[in-house]
Amino acid sequence: MMTGRLFPLLLSLAVGLTATAQTSMNVASRDAMLYEASCHLYEKGDTLTSVSMDMEWPEGLNGSVLPELQHCLTAFFFGQPSAGYREGWRNFQLQRGKEIRTMKDDRASVRRYCDMKLHCLWLEPGRYISFLACLEERGEQSVIASRHLYFTFDLIHQKILTQRDVFNQERLWRNAGIRYQFCEVLDTTSNAPLTDTVDWEHLPGQFALEGPYVRFDLGTDSVGGTYSLVSNEVIDVLFSRNFRRWLRQPLPAAGTAHLPAEAVYAALPADSVFPETMPRFEGNISEAVGQNLFYSDNHRESTPRGKVIVSFVVDVDGSLKDMVFLTVGNVVLNRAVAAALRSIHGWKPAMLHGRPVACRYNLPFIFCFR
Structure with a gap:
């Protein structure tokens, strides 16, 4: 099978702004995988x-x-x-x-x-x-x-x-x-x-x-x-x-209720909620994901031209866990993004009082073919 690659259209500066704007607070969502x-x-x-x-x-x-x-x-x-x-x-x-x-x-x-x-x-x-x-x-x-x-x-x-x-x-x-x-x-x-x-x-x-x-x-x-x-x-x-x-059968009208946070996110220690410094990736996260993202040509027509939002915990050793996708319309694309994120290294954990703490990190991507 021929494979194509999707590249995020986020510039380095945009990723930096997104990262600094993120908090360890949970994002309200109507969907979660x-x-x-x-x-x-x-x-x-x-x-x-x-x-x-x-x-x-x-x-x-x-x-x-x-x-x-x-x-x-x-x-x-x-x-x-x-x-x-x-x-x-x-x-x-x-x-x-x-x-x-x-x-x-x-x-x-x-x-x-x-x-x-x-x-x-x-x-x-x-x-x-x-x-x-x-x-x-x-x-x-x-x-x-x-x-x-x-x-x-x-x-x-x-x-x-x-x-x-x-x-x-x-x-x-x-x-x-x-x-x-x-x-x-x-x-x-x-x-x-x-x-x-x-x-x-x-x-x-x-x-x-x-x-x-x-x-x-x-x-x-x-x-x-x-x-x-x-x-x-x-x-x-x-x-x-x-x-x-x-x-x-017509689908029911979409509701406005969000999922309860405890059903979506794993509980973290209290010191993980407001760290002094947020987790960060050493390098350009868009480029790193793009280089490791493999996505079949057969799915190109169904690829959304919009955001894919993933939330995960950067653990004290820099590993990623509790990876939750808040956009679920394209399960094949989500699977490819999850695999790409797991394959790259370079995350530095959040810090509090001079020691690393586990912290949630919310990351949006915008994709299109190049």
């Missing part, structure tokens, strides 16, 4: 657990914290429904014991590994958001548990869409001719050669809406890696009347 990529190590008795996270977590959209979606995601990843990511993650941590920095060289210890991934597939503002969620738990010798979930969350009715919500069940399961053609479509549009492991009689299983396409999980692995991406026009005959009406 957390981009979390981190590794953690826990000790409980003789068990060491390594947790790897790669999350694109919706903390709220259009002024709503989306309680039903939060319950679904926290139950999937953390074992019990919670009000949101932060509460669910805290409960999960408590179950894993004390966080430590390095893996002990102790042959008597039991080692466990947990990999979590949440990937946003599509956001249709005001109507729906789609995801692939993956969770795998491993021991030293084998996989203990592995599962994944493709799904679409209806933002209008605050629910996960089921097959009955989307497809005409009579045509999908009982019309032999249509069903045969449907399976042929799945076969020809698969992203990988199919084997005898495909259970054609029980397809479709999991699915997710992606704008002009529907992604069908073919169920050949535990991570959702084999799928068919099918054009809506090709399977139009399978859509139910209710689904067609839902697609045409």
Whole structure:
């Protein structure tokens, strides 16, 4: 795939003014998507657990914290429904014991590994958001548990869409001719050669809406890696009347309420709120991000000519954490910006009384192609 680069049109002076104008105060927002990529190590008795996270977590959209979606995601990843990511993650941590920095060289210890991934597939503002969620738990010798979930969350009715919500069940399961053609479509549009492991009689299983396409999980692995991406026009005959009406349904009027700060931002120590000096980047942050920003040519037409606002914490060691995007209209661009920010170094932490403190930093970008 050919790749293009996006370059911020912020001059060095503009970035400097933006940085000095920033405070460690939280920015009120109606939308927020957390981009979390981190590794953690826990000790409980003789068990060491390594947790790897790669999350694109919706903390709220259009002024709503989306309680039903939060319950679904926290139950999937953390074992019990919670009000949101932060509460669910805290409960999960408590179950894993004390966080430590390095893996002990102790042959008597039991080692466990947990990999979590949440990937946003599509956001249709005001109507729906789609995801692939993956969770795998491993021991030293084998996989203990592995599962994944493709799904679409209806933002209008605050629910996960089921097959009955989307497809005409009579045509999908009982019309032999249509069903045969449907399976042929799945076969020809698969992203990988199919084997005898495909259970054609029980397809479709999991699915997710992606704008002009529907992604069908073919169920050949535990991570959702084999799928068919099918054009809506090709399977139009399978859509139910209710689904067609839902697609045409006018969106509710946009509200004015902002998300509660505690649902969007991680709590920081009191001395982080008003430091003597703010975090700063050594160099030109626009150039640094532009040089490390890779964005597919296929998405150029959907790239907004406006602001992308990201808020993150510059930790005492200059690393970035708790990265939250307050503009969520283009999830692909946000993902590219998050990756670029993680790949660059040169941040200096905020200072208070001569010592570094963790501090939130709010950074707007303006993008266009060059």
